[in-house]
Amino acid sequence: ERAFSSSPRWQLHTKEMNEETLSSLKVNQSRLMEDIHFTSQWGEGQKWGSASTETGMSRLSLSDADKKARDWFVQATQALGCNTTIDEMGNIFAVRPGIRNDGPPTFVGSHLDTQPTGGRYDGILGVTAGVEMLRVLADNWVETEYPVGVVNWTNEEGARFPISMVSSGVWSGHIPLSTAHSLREVHPGTATLSSELSRIGYLGTVPASHNAVPMAAHFELHIEQGPLLESTSRKIGIVKGVQAYRWYTVTVTGQDCHTGTTDFENRADALLAAAKMILHSHRLATARGALASTGILNLKPGSTNTVPGSVRFSLDIRAPADSTVDMLEADVLADFARIAAGEEVDGISDGCTPGRPCEVSFTTDSVSPAVKFHPDCIHAVTEAAGSALGPEAEKLTMEMVSGAGHDSVYTSKRVPTSMIFVPCRDGISHNPREYTSPEDCALGAQVLLQAVLRYDRMRAE
Amino acid sequence: ERAFSSSPRWQLHTKEMNEETLSSLKVNQSRLMEDIHFTSQWGEGQKWGSASTETGMSRLSLSDADKKARDWFVQATQALGCNTTIDEMGNIFAVRPGIRNDGPPTFVGSHLDTQPTGGRYDGILGVTAGVEMLRVLADNWVETEYPVGVVNWTNEEGARFPISMVSSGVWSGHIPLSTAHSLREVHPGTATLSSELSRIGYLGTVPASHNAVPMAAHFELHIEQGPLLESTSRKIGIVKGVQAYRWYTVTVTGQDCHTGTTDFENRADALLAAAKMILHSHRLATARGALASTGILNLKPGSTNTVPGSVRFSLDIRAPADSTVDMLEADVLADFARIAAGEEVDGISDGCTPGRPCEVSFTTDSVSPAVKFHPDCIHAVTEAAGSALGPEAEKLTMEMVSGAGHDSVYTSKRVPTSMIFVPCRDGISHNPREYTSPEDCALGAQVLLQAVLRYDRMRAE
Numbered sequence: 001e002r003a004f005s006s007s008p009r010w011q012l013h014t015k016e017m018n019e020e021t022l023s024s025l026k027v028n029q030s031r032l033m034e035d036i037h038f039t040s041q042w043g044e045g046q047k048w049g050s051a052s053t054e055t056g057m058s059r060l061s062l063s064d065a066d067k068k069a070r071d072w073f074v075q076a077t078q079a080l081g082c083n084t085t086i087d088e089m090g091n092i093f094a095v096r097p098g099i100r101n102d103g104p105p106t107f108v109g110s111h112l113d114t115q116p117t118g119g120r121y122d123g124i125l126g127v128t129a130g131v132e133m134l135r136v137l138a139d140n141w142v143e144t145e146y147p148v149g150v151v152n153w154t155n156e157e158g159a160r161f162p163i164s165m166v167s168s169g170v171w172s173g174h175i176p177l178s179t180a181h182s183l184r185e186v187h188p189g190t191a192t193l194s195s196e197l198s199r200i201g202y203l204g205t206v207p208a209s210h211n212a213v214p215m216a217a218h219f220e221l222h223i224e225q226g227p228l229l230e231s232t233s234r235k236i237g238i239v240k241g242v243q244a245y246r247w248y249t250v251t252v253t254g255q256d257c258h259t260g261t262t263d264f265e266n267r268a269d270a271l272l273a274a275a276k277m278i279l280h281s282h283r284l285a286t287a288r289g290a291l292a293s294t295g296i297l298n299l300k301p302g303s304t305n306t307v308p309g310s311v312r313f314s315l316d317i318r319a320p321a322d323s324t325v326d327m328l329e330a331d332v333l334a335d336f337a338r339i340a341a342g343e344e345v346d347g348i349s350d351g352c353t354p355g356r357p358c359e360v361s362f363t364t365d366s367v368s369p370a371v372k373f374h375p376d377c378i379h380a381v382t383e384a385a386g387s388a389l390g391p392e393a394e395k396l397t398m399e400m401v402s403g404a405g406h407d408s409v410y411t412s413k414r415v416p417t418s419m420i421f422v423p424c425r426d427g428i429s430h431n432p433r434e435y436t437s438p439e440d441c442a443l444g445a446q447v448l449l450q451a452v453l454r455y456d457r458m459r460a461e
Numbered sequence: 462e463r464a465f466s467s468s469p470r471w472q473l474h475t476k477e478m479n480e481e482t483l484s485s486l487k488v489n490q491s492r493l494m495e496d497i498h499f500t501s502q503w504g505e506g507q508k509w510g511s512a513s514t515e516t517g518m519s520r521l522s523l524s525d526a527d528k529k530a531r532d533w534f535v536q537a538t539q540a541l542g543c544n545t546t547i548d549e550m551g552n553i554f555a556v557r558p559g560i561r562n563d564g565p566p567t568f569v570g571s572h573l574d575t576q577p578t579g580g581r582y583d584g585i586l587g588v589t590a591g592v593e594m595l596r597v598l599a600d601n602w603v604e605t606e607y608p609v610g611v612v613n614w615t616n617e618e619g620a621r622f623p624i625s626m627v628s629s630g631v632w633s634g635h636i637p638l639s640t641a642h643s644l645r646e647v648h649p650g651t652a653t654l655s656s657e658l659s660r661i662g663y664l665g666t667v668p669a670s671h672n673a674v675p676m677a678a679h680f681e682l683h684i685e686q687g688p689l690l691e692s693t694s695r696k697i698g699i700v701k702g703v704q705a706y707r708w709y710t711v712t713v714t715g716q717d718c719h720t721g722t723t724d725f726e727n728r729a730d731a732l733l734a735a736a737k738m739i740l741h742s743h744r745l746a747t748a749r750g751a752l753a754s755t756g757i758l759n760l761k762p763g764s765t766n767t768v769p770g771s772v773r774f775s776l777d778i779r780a781p782a783d784s785t786v787d788m789l790e791a792d793v794l795a796d797f798a799r800i801a802a803g804e805e806v807d808g809i810s811d812g813c814t815p816g817r818p819c820e821v822s823f824t825t826d827s828v829s830p831a832v833k834f835h836p837d838c839i840h841a842v843t844e845a846a847g848s849a850l851g852p853e854a855e856k857l858t859m860e861m862v863s864g865a866g867h868d869s870v871y872t873s874k875r876v877p878t879s880m881i882f883v884p885c886r887d888g889i890s891h892n893p894r895e896y897t898s899p900e901d902c903a904l905g906a907q908v909l910l911q912a913v914l915r916y917d918r919m920r921a922e
């Protein structure tokens with residue numbers, strides 16, 4: 001079975017392209033930016049500037065807005081000659097046939113879901129750059145040796161359903177389908193991930209598995225989400241791996257009581273204990289050169305004159321080495337228990353009247369060990385950056401480790417994977433003001449295109 | 462105009478009763494407890510024991526459940542010969558005529574609203590004991606010199622609409638009607654106090670004012686909500702005043718950012734700053750022998766992997782003297798600003814990596830200065846306790862200052878007022894497990910009845 005069997009003779013075959021021809025294939029910056037801003041109509045978020053494109057995004061996974069962005073992705077890729085497959089996790093795989101179809105596609109992937117108050121680039125750039133790659137291939141009558149694909153992964157953010165990269169995690173076999181399907185929304189509601197997949201019509205029947213939907217490799221273009229590229233005036237990050245992280249839910253139980261009649265001695269104040277824990281987690285992380293963050297906190301009963309008897313908060317800890325995360329986890333478990341019991345921990349209670357003990361419990365919601373990307377993919381990205389940046393390439397690129405998790409973490413456990421970073425203003429992400437210039441978006445997309453073509457050529461050799 | 466003009470000759474007139482006759486008028490414990498537990502069907506809360514009465518209450522002001530409790534109050538008091546008046550704040554005044562009606566009624570008052578996870582006694586005991594008083598007067602054909610009344614005040618708790626005692630505050634002229642009417646629910650919703658009054662049919666037309674609905678005096682029976690009576694084996698608290706308190710909303714603004722890619726140095730973490738403030742408010746209060754409490758905390762955007770850019774929390778500070786509250790307020794304003802700016806305050810940031818500054822702002826939501834009750838009312842309560850407790854009275858009573866606010870705070874600014882406390886188990890209140898024994902409920906109601914009759918007799922003399 002051949003793709004484009006009716007296509008003209010002068011089409012380009014990756015295997016036969018010389019360096020000059022290959023490098024002459026160029027993404028179209030305006031078309032890419034148009035895709036980014038056009039699709040941002042679905043789930044448009046907070047306005048932060050005067051231009052119409054100066055708003056953030058609020059496109060939680062499997063929301064109505066996400067459904068519209070998905071529909072666009074399916075239509076756009078089908079119009080470009082792709083076959084689309086939707087799996088049980090709602091992952092959408094769009095595949096453009098190659099000359100030979102006896103090997104799996106080389107994939108580009110990222111995600112169209114966003115944070116509740118996120119920006120226009122996180123994830124979206126990676127998927128739209130994949131679509132732009134398909135357009136460049138179509139415009140130039142390029143035939144790749146093997147198929148190439150673009151995948152939109154479901155709920156990468158973990159912002160609505162609290163496991164990040166959950167659907168690439170199911171695909172790679174590291175997260176059970178049932179765990180993923182039964183995830184509940186973090187904000188009170190009755191929806192589960194699977195009920196929302198059904199509701200918006202994206203509960204596919206193909207197994208969410210690397211066996212059912214195999215890949216040859218996975219490349220992901222993403223904004224850095226941190227300040228390093230910008231502050232060192234680099235244009236492209238060659239990502240060699242991703243730091244480790246874990247997410248927990250911490251529940252502190254004390255006793256509701258009256259704020260006006262209950263002495264400090266007689267209180268089991270769950271919020272005071274939680275405040276001490278949050279503060280202390282920062283101390284512990286600082287001591288280990290790691291990060292600790294709390295992004296969600298809910299309490300009960302929630303009345304000005306009732307001391308809260310119950311507090312639940314998220315804890316996200318990260319470090320480059322798994323061993324550091326292990327040690328930080330042990331610190332947190334031990335010291336939170338001591339804080340709950342009312343013990344003095346590093347002077348944290350100095351000057352407070354000791355109260356009655358609270359109880360604390362933990363659940364581990366997600367574990368993402370440190371990963372290292374594949375040398376072949378890193379090599380393809382390095383070459384691609386050289387092609388895109390020319391003689392300045394060495395000065396304008398840097399090798400780096402990602403602070404954030406990405407679907408490439410899970411794909412890397414099954415197939416050669418690597419990532420490309422582009423700078424974002426002030427290192428700000430997960431914020432409506434997240435911004436990457438059109439030039440940098442296009443440059444990243446250009447490196448992505450070149451990396452995929454080079455990887456395909458390498459496979460052909 | 463005479464009440465009970467067809468009533469038989471042997472009816473009792475307070476003015477003419479001797480000590481023995483007066484003391485022989487007794488509340489009916491089972492009937493009182495039946496009213497408490499029967500009305501608790503509306504807004505029944507968390508179950509904590511096996512008996513059917515062992516549940517808490519969740520009867521937020523102006524909810525559907527509160528409407529049902531109000532309807533019961535109107536019907537019960539009308540059936541006992543009272544005229545009922547509903548004012549613009551939904552306060553319900555039930556008045557039983559006296560022999561002479563050229564003076565205002567002596568009132569008993571409290572509230573039927575509860576905390577979201579409150580108990581069966583806070584407020585409810587005071588209103589049902591008032592109804593029980595009316596029953597005793599009716600059963601015994603008692604005619605009081607002046608009218609006596611029972612008032613159910615709206616939104617005493619301040620749990621749904623965030624000013625406590627707001628409706629007695631409007632009645633006394635200390636809170637503008639427009640401020641009260643436009644109060645919004647503390648939990649996200651669009652309802653205001655006045656929209657909810659209309660919705661449940663309790664937006665009266667009579668002005669909410671001590672001029673339109675005058676009182677001669679206000680007596681309030683309440684559970685102590687603290688541990689002092691129980692721990693000293695006393696039965697009755699003779700309340701001489703109420704401590705001062707103030708409520709604030711504190712808003713901390715930082716910047717949303719990614720938890721995995723943003724170093725501590727580059728974060729303006731609004732939740733970390735809020736945690737430091739909450740902890741520090743406890744230190745400041747401890748140093749001043751005062752109380753500080755946070756019962757509500759909301760943050761945005763609320764995602765595990767986004768550092769919160771915005772946190773809003775309630776702060777409730779209390780002390781017996783207004784001057785202490787003044788000083789504590791000044792401490793809090795100064796130190797919260799320093800914490801937001803990232804300055805070192807009493808070692809609170811020791812061991813944390815300093816981040817970027819946040820901003821902090823305050824609104825004062827409610828101010829309740831310390832009050833002293835009226836000697837005439839305190840005297841009536843002391844005499845009443847003597848009548849109820851007999852020779853043991855001195856050992857079984859104590860004079861005390863209330864830690865909690867009550868509607869008596871505002872009535873005391875216009876008319877002689879005092880309160881009666883009864884013990885509650887372990888001092889626990891604003892908790893489903895709040896409990897006062899039937900004997901203690903009845904004893905409190907007995908003292909209330911006797912105090913009102915004595916006060917009426919005093920007025921007649």
Ligand SMILES: NC(=O)NCCC(=O)O
Nearest residue numbers: 156157164404405721766
């Ligand atoms: N890139 C990104 O924001 N991923 C979400 C997973 C994480 O929290 O690192």
Ligand SMILES: NC(=O)NCCC(=O)O
Nearest residue numbers: 260305617618625865866
């Ligand atoms: N008694 C009572 O709980 N009143 C609410 C007002 C306060 O917070 O003190």
